[in-house]
Structures are given as C-alpha cells and as structure tokens.
Amino acid sequence: MLKCTLSLSEIQRAQEIIDSSKNIVLSTHQSPDGDAVGSVGAMSQMLKALNKNVKVVFPDDVPANLNWVPGTQSALVFKQDSNGVEQAMSEADLLIILDYNHLGRIGDGVKKCIERNLDHLKVILIDHHEQPAEFPQVIYSDTSICSTCEMVFHFAGAMNWLEKLDVHTMEAIYCGMMTDTMSFRFPSVTAETHEIVSFMMKKGLKPHVVHEQVHDVQRLEKIKLTGFALSNGLHVLEKYKAAYIVLTKAELDEFNPQPGDTEGLVNMALSIEGTTIAAFFREDDGCVRISFRSKGTRDVNKMARAHFNGGGHKNAAGARMHEPLNEVIQKFHHLLESNEI
Numbered sequence: 001m002l003k004c005t006l007s008l009s010e011i012q013r014a015q016e017i018i019d020s021s022k023n024i025v026l027s028t029h030q031s032p033d034g035d036a037v038g039s040v041g042a043m044s045q046m047l048k049a050l051n052k053n054v055k056v057v058f059p060d061d062v063p064a065n066l067n068w069v070p071g072t073q074s075a076l077v078f079k080q081d082s083n084g085v086e087q088a089m090s091e092a093d094l095l096i097i098l099d100y101n102h103l104g105r106i107g108d109g110v111k112k113c114i115e116r117n118l119d120h121l122k123v124i125l126i127d128h129h130e131q132p133a134e135f136p137q138v139i140y141s142d143t144s145i146c147s148t149c150e151m152v153f154h155f156a157g158a159m160n161w162l163e164k165l166d167v168h169t170m171e172a173i174y175c176g177m178m179t180d181t182m183s184f185r186f187p188s189v190t191a192e193t194h195e196i197v198s199f200m201m202k203k204g205l206k207p208h209v210v211h212e213q214v215h216d217v218q219r220l221e222k223i224k225l226t227g228f229a230l231s232n233g234l235h236v237l238e239k240y241k242a243a244y245i246v247l248t249k250a251e252l253d254e255f256n257p258q259p260g261d262t263e264g265l266v267n268m269a270l271s272i273e274g275t276t277i278a279a280f281f282r283e284d285d286g287c288v289r290i291s292f293r294s295k296g297t298r299d300v301n302k303m304a305r306a307h308f309n310g311g312g313h314k315n316a317a318g319a320r321m322h323e324p325l326n327e328v329i330q331k332f333h334h335l336l337e338s339n340e341i
C-alpha cells in the first residue's frame, strides 16, 4: 500500500526540511477543486499536529461545498487579501505546492508573490500532473496516481505520520481521492487506492459523510444552471465522437453563479453514448475557461498544451484563453476536423 516513489534520500531531505521549518505555507491551484482543497487541508491538519505554524493560500475562492475541509475557514484567499498572502510568504521557511505542477497554474498574483520570496523559501512539490517544475528542493511527482490526496497519504506514510491520522485529515484525503476519480470510476484507480480507503475506514473514516457534504448541498440555482447548459448550450458532433457545452458570461450571470457551479458539466457531455472527447467553454471576465475530458487514447493534455496554453492529464485537462469565445470554439472545431485530436 505504501508506494511513495521518492527515494530514501529524498524522503530524508523532506523530513529534514519539515523538521527545520516553523512557518509553512501550503499553496494550490486556481479554481480549487476537491483534490486541491483536500490535499492542502489534510497537509495543514497533519503539520499543525506537529506544532507548525501553517498558512493555507488559495488564489481565489473555495466552492461552498468544500468549506468544511480543515484549513479552509482560516485560509488566505489572494483575491481578497493579497497583503496577507505576501506577509505569510515573507515569513515562511517552507512552501509546499500541492496539486499543481508549475507556477503558471496559480494566477499572476500568487506566482509573483512566490517568486519574490524564493530566495528564503524551501519548496516541496507534491503533484500528479505531467511535467512538474524543477526548482523545488523535493519533487514528489507521480502521474500514475489518480489524485494528489492519494499522494499526500503516501507522503504521510513516508514521514511516519499515519499512526496519528485523525478523522478530519482522513476526510480531507478521501475528499480529493473521491472527487478526482469521479467516485473511483477512472482507469487510474488502483487496488492501492481502495486499500488506502480501507485503511482509513478501519481508523474511523465514514465515506458517506464526505459524499453527502460534497454532493448533497447543491443550490437550486446551480441545478437550474445545469439544466440550462444541457438544453441550450450542448452541441454534439457525432462524426467526431465529440460533444461540448458553451456558456456565455451573460447566460451564466442569469444564475448568480458561485465557484464550482459548473464543475462536472463537461463529464455529462462525455457521458453521451459514443462520445470520446468533450469540452466545456465558459466565458469569464477577459478570458475563456476550458475543461477537456476524453476516453482512451485521445490525449487532451497534449492538445491543451499545444493549442490552448493549458494542460493536465491525458484524459482530463484545462486551459484559459484570452481570445474571444467564438474563436476558441472555432479552434476546437478545426482540430476535430483536421483529425488532430
């Protein structure tokens, strides 16, 4: 079950860095999802148990259905408190990067703040996206693992922290494992994944509590937005085994959207019979946010990197474009027509 791929010397280095650090900042990506919030939450809980001063930094707001994750209530959100983030970063000895591979994933503000403080910060990266940054002193990167939270569990094992896992830490870890695998249904889920869940259940984790907290707290407006997106914004291109959903800013604003409200829409497009690639285009202030999903060998990570200035995993990737919505969609059409994806 314990398959942390760090070498013995890397594990020792991580241990020494953590032992010698008092003030620790935990950072995760923009538009934080269950794995992002879960991994910083679990890590903050475990480090606080070691009497560390821990600050969690989010670039922007956490979705309401993840508010219960430990560390979230007291977190610093850069969008609302850039000075607080700057101060935390300047006082920190150690920065732990969770669920993102490089500083391009956290927005310009947090990125610059980290870059200003890199001279005095030690950095540990724990992430499952491809092509991790090379600057951290410890890089725990494993693209075969389906969630960063699962890696956090392995990392905790390597640090000898598993004996002391409390229920809140396990709920945070389970939250990321569950959401990044759409409830354990992706091919990247392994026997080890389930063994970790089994281990945690024996220590008191109740998975249904996490499912209810994450999934059964939807606002009526979100459900209506989902209905609108499926009946008005869905396009199916059978010829290319493709489907995509588009929402303009004006349409979204009708539904008073909250962070996380459009999460999962792209998976509905992918679930249409015969579909092997899906996209969701969401117009935002000054940019278009895109989610890609695919099945089998269609590689949306490669496509997102090459054509949309984004990236992620082979079957799930994201991007942000600063071109008009219709041009971004045109580009996707073009790639399908020219058989590039």
Ligand SMILES: [Mn+2]
Pocket (backbone or CB within 6 Å): 035, 036, 099, 128, 146, 147, 148, 180
């Ligand atoms: Mn993840």
